[in-house]
Amino acid sequence: MDVWTTAEVARLAGVSARTLRHYDAIGLLEPASHGHGGLRRYGRPELLRLQQILLFKRLGLRLDTVASILEGDLEPVAALRRHAAELDAERSRLDRLAATVAATIRQLEGGQPMAPETWFSGLDPATEAQHRDEARRRWGQAVVERAWTTLQALSPEARRAIPEAFNDINTRLAAHHAAGAPTDDPAVQAVTADHYRLIAAHWGDDPTAEAYRGLGALYTDDPRFKATYDQVGDGFADYMRAAMDAYADANL
Amino acid sequence: MDVWTTAEVARLAGVSARTLRHYDAIGLLEPASHGHGGLRRYGRPELLRLQQILLFKRLGLRLDTVASILEGDLEPVAALRRHAAELDAERSRLDRLAATVAATIRQLEGGQPMAPETWFSGLDPATEAQHRDEARRRWGQAVVERAWTTLQALSPEARRAIPEAFNDINTRLAAHHAAGAPTDDPAVQAVTADHYRLIAAHWGDDPTAEAYRGLGALYTDDPRFKATYDQVGDGFADYMRAAMDAYADANL
DNA sequence: GTATTGGCTGACGCTGCGTCAACCGCAAGG
DNA sequence: CCTTGCGGTTGACGCAGCGTCAGCCAATAC
Numbered sequence: 001m002d003v004w005t006t007a008e009v010a011r012l013a014g015v016s017a018r019t020l021r022h023y024d025a026i027g028l029l030e031p032a033s034h035g036h037g038g039l040r041r042y043g044r045p046e047l048l049r050l051q052q053i054l055l056f057k058r059l060g061l062r063l064d065t066v067a068s069i070l071e072g073d074l075e076p077v078a079a080l081r082r083h084a085a086e087l088d089a090e091r092s093r094l095d096r097l098a099a100t101v102a103a104t105i106r107q108l109e110g111g112q113p114m115a116p117e118t119w120f121s122g123l124d125p126a127t128e129a130q131h132r133d134e135a136r137r138r139w140g141q142a143v144v145e146r147a148w149t150t151l152q153a154l155s156p157e158a159r160r161a162i163p164e165a166f167n168d169i170n171t172r173l174a175a176h177h178a179a180g181a182p183t184d185d186p187a188v189q190a191v192t193a194d195h196y197r198l199i200a201a202h203w204g205d206d207p208t209a210e211a212y213r214g215l216g217a218l219y220t221d222d223p224r225f226k227a228t229y230d231q232v233g234d235g236f237a238d239y240m241r242a243a244m245d246a247y248a249d250a251n252l
Numbered sequence: 253m254d255v256w257t258t259a260e261v262a263r264l265a266g267v268s269a270r271t272l273r274h275y276d277a278i279g280l281l282e283p284a285s286h287g288h289g290g291l292r293r294y295g296r297p298e299l300l301r302l303q304q305i306l307l308f309k310r311l312g313l314r315l316d317t318v319a320s321i322l323e324g325d326l327e328p329v330a331a332l333r334r335h336a337a338e339l340d341a342e343r344s345r346l347d348r349l350a351a352t353v354a355a356t357i358r359q360l361e362g363g364q365p366m367a368p369e370t371w372f373s374g375l376d377p378a379t380e381a382q383h384r385d386e387a388r389r390r391w392g393q394a395v396v397e398r399a400w401t402t403l404q405a406l407s408p409e410a411r412r413a414i415p416e417a418f419n420d421i422n423t424r425l426a427a428h429h430a431a432g433a434p435t436d437d438p439a440v441q442a443v444t445a446d447h448y449r450l451i452a453a454h455w456g457d458d459p460t461a462e463a464y465r466g467l468g469a470l471y472t473d474d475p476r477f478k479a480t481y482d483q484v485g486d487g488f489a490d491y492m493r494a495a496m497d498a499y500a501d502a503n504l
Numbered sequence: 505g506t507a508t509t510g511g512c513t514g515a516c517g518c519t520g521c522g523t524c525a526a527c528c529g530c531a532a533g534g
Numbered sequence: 535c536c537t538t539g540c541g542g543t544t545g546a547c548g549c550a551g552c553g554t555c556a557g558c559c560a561a562t563a564c
Contacts, residue, residue, distance in 0.1 A: 007541065017542090022521055037528070038543055059353050063520075080357045087350045091343060098339045101311050105332045259510065269511085274552055289560065290512055315551075 002043060003032070009042045013050050020050075028067050029053060060087065169195050170229075173240060183242040184250075192247040209252035216244035254295060255284070261294045265302050272302075280319050281305060312339065421447050422481075425492060435494040436502075444499040461504035468496035 010017045023029040024040065029050055031040035042050075049070065056066040056076075061083055068074035169191060176188045183189075199215065200206045207215070219229055220241045229237035262269045275281040276292065281302055283292035294302075301322065308318040308328075313335055320326035421443060428440045435441075451467065452458045459467070471481055472493045481489035 005542080016521080018521065018523085021543090026520095040542085055356075059356060060349050077357055077360050080353055080360070084350060084353045084357065087346055087353065091346045091350065094339055094343045094346065097312050098336060098343065101332055101336045101339065104307075104311060105329055105336065108329050108332070257511080268552080270552065270554085273512085278551090292511080 004042045004047070006040050006042075009047065009050065012047070013054060015050075015054070023050075023053070023063075026063065026067075028063055028070075059083065165198050169198065173243070174236060177236055177239045183239060184246045188243050189247055189250070192243045193251070195244070196247060196251075207252075209248040212248050212252060213245055216241035216248075219244075256294045256299070258292050258294075261299065261302065264299070265306060267302075267306070275302075275305070275315075278315065278319075280315055280322075311335065417450050421450065425495065426488060429488055429491045435491060436498045440495050441499055441502070444495045445503075447496070448499060448503075459504075461500040464500045464504060465497060468493035468500075471496075 004012065006017045006020050010020055020029070020040070020042075024031060029046060032043035032046055033041050035041050052070060053063075053066055056069060057063065059080065061069075061079065065074065065079055065083075069076050069079055172191045173188065173195075176185065176191065181188050196207070196212065199212070220237045229240060256264065258269045258272050262272055272281070272292070276283060281298060284295040284298055285293050287293050304322060305315075305318055308321060309315065311332065313321075313331065317326065317331055317335075321328050321331055424443045425440065425447075428437065428443065433440050448459070448464065451464070472489045481492060
C-alpha cells in the first residue's frame with residue numbers, strides 16, 4: 001500500500017480530486033508515475049509534499065509562492081514575513097473601507113436621495129486631486145477652490161442636514177425656473193437668500209460676494225454639480241448661478 | 253460642450269478608457285449615443301451615473317450589485333449593510349490568518365527544517381477531524397488517538413524544542429539503520445531510550461508500553477508521519493517502529 | 505504625404521479551482 | 535452478454551475587473 005490514486009490522496013488530504021489534477025497541471029505536485037490509461041499514482045514523497053503545500057496554502061500564500069518555497073527558491077520565513085505584512089496592509093484597508101461604508105450608511109439614512117454635495121466627499125486622494133486640478137484649470141480662481149474645500153470640510157452633523165435643506169431650496173427654485181421667472185425676481189431672490197444663509201451657516205464667516213459667485217461657478221462648470229442640477233430641469237444650473245450672481249450684485 | 257468622448261470622461265472621472273468600455277460591455281454604463289465609427293458619446297446623465305457607480309465601487313461593492321442599486325432593484329442602505337457585514341467577516345478572517353502566520357513564523361524560527369510533529373498542529377477543524385477519523389479507522393485503538401492528541405496539546409515552548417531533539421535522534425537512528433544494525437542492538441536501543449525519554453518529557457506521566465507502541469504505529473500507519481520518516485531512508489519508519497516495539501518489550 | 509492622436513473591436517491574462525462534457529476500463533448483477 | 539455504476543482521464547468554460555497588446559480606421563498637425 002505504498003501507492004495511492006487521485007481519489008485516495010484526495011480523501012487522505014481533504015482536498016478535491018480536481019485540486020490534485022490542477023496541482024499536476026501547474027507542476028506544483030506531479031504524481032510519482034502514470035499507470036494504464038494515464039492514471040495518476042502518488043507515492044509517499046508526494047503525500048508529504050502535498051501536506052507541505054496545504055500547510056502554506058492554509059496560511060494564505062499563493063500557489064506559485066508555495067512552489068518557490070518547496071523548490072527552495074524562497075526562504076519560508078522571509079516569504080511568511082512578507083505575507084504577514086500584506087495581510088496587515090489588507091486588514092487596515094478593510095478597516096478604512098468599513099468605516100467609510102458605515103459613514104455612507106449614516107449619510108444615506110439621514111438624507112434624501114443623496115445630494116451632489118455629499119456624493120464626492122471622501123473620494124480617494126488621487127481622484128480628488130485630479131478633480132481639483134481640473135477645477136483650477138477651468139476656473140483659475142482660488143476662491144472657487146476655497147468654496148470647494150470648505151464644502152468638503154463640513155462636520156458630519158452638518159453634512160447630514162445638508163441634503164434635505166438643499167433639496168428644499170432646489171425644489172422651490174425649480175418652480176420659479178419652470179414658471180419662467182427672471183433670476184432677479186424678488187421671489188427668486190428670496191429663495192436665493194435662503195440658499196445664501198444655508199451656505200453661510202456652514203461657511204465659518206459669511207461668504208463674500210466673490211466666494212458666493214465662485215460657488216455659483218462651481219454649479220455650472222463642474223460637471224459633477226452641473227449634471228445633477230440640470231437634471232432638475234434643463235438649464236437649471238445656469239439659472240441657479242444667475243440667481244446667485246444677482247444676489248451677490250444686490251446684497252454682498 | 254454637453255457631450256464628452258471616452259477619454260474626456262475618463263479624465264474627468266479619473267478612470268481609464270478601458271474601464272468605460274468595460275462598463276459599456278457589461279451594460280453598466282452605456283454611452284448616450286454612438287457617433288461616426290462607433291465613437292462613444294457621453295452626456296450629463298451618463299456622467300452623473302458614472303459618479304454614482306464610482307461612489308459605490310469605492311465602497312467595495314461588486315459591479316453587478318452597483319448595477320442593481322442604480323436600476324432600483326436593490327436598496328442602497330440594505331446592500332451597504334450586507335456589505336459591511338461581509339467586510340467585518342473578512343476582516344476577522346484576516347485577523348485569524350495573521351495570527352496563524354505569526355505563530356508559524358515563530359515555529360519555523362525556533363526549529364530546524366520543520367518536523368512532522370509540528371506540521372499538522374493547527375490544521376483546520378474539518379481536515380483535522382477527517383485525519384482523526386482516518387486514524388481511528390486504521391488503528392482502531394484509543395491509545396493511538398491519545399498519543400496523537402497529546403502531541404497536539406503540547407505547549408508552545410515544548411513545540412519549539414521538539415524539532416531539534418527529534419532531528420538529533422532521527423539522525424543517530426538513521427546511522428544504525430543504514431549500517432544494518434538490528435533493532436534490538438544495544439546501540440539502537442540506547443537511541444530509542446532517548447526517544448522514549450523525549451516523548452515522556454512531554455507526555456505528562458511516562459507513556460505505558462501500550463501508548464509507546466501506539467506511537468510507533470502512528471509512525472508507520474499515518475501517511476503523514478510515514479512519508480517523512482521514510483524520506484530519512486527507505487523503510488526507516490518500519491525500522492523505527494520495530495525499535496520502539498523492542499524497547500517496549502524490554503523495558504516497559 | 506505622413507506621423508501623431510484617439511477611438512474602435514476583439515482577445516488573452518490573471519487566481520484557483522468548480523463544474524460540466526465526453527469518453528474509457530473494470531467489476532458486479534440481471 | 536449486456537447494462538449499470540464507479541472512478542479515472544483530458545479538455546474547456548466560468549468567475550471579477552479590468553490591463554494590455556494587436557490590428558485597424560479617421561482626423562489633424564507638420
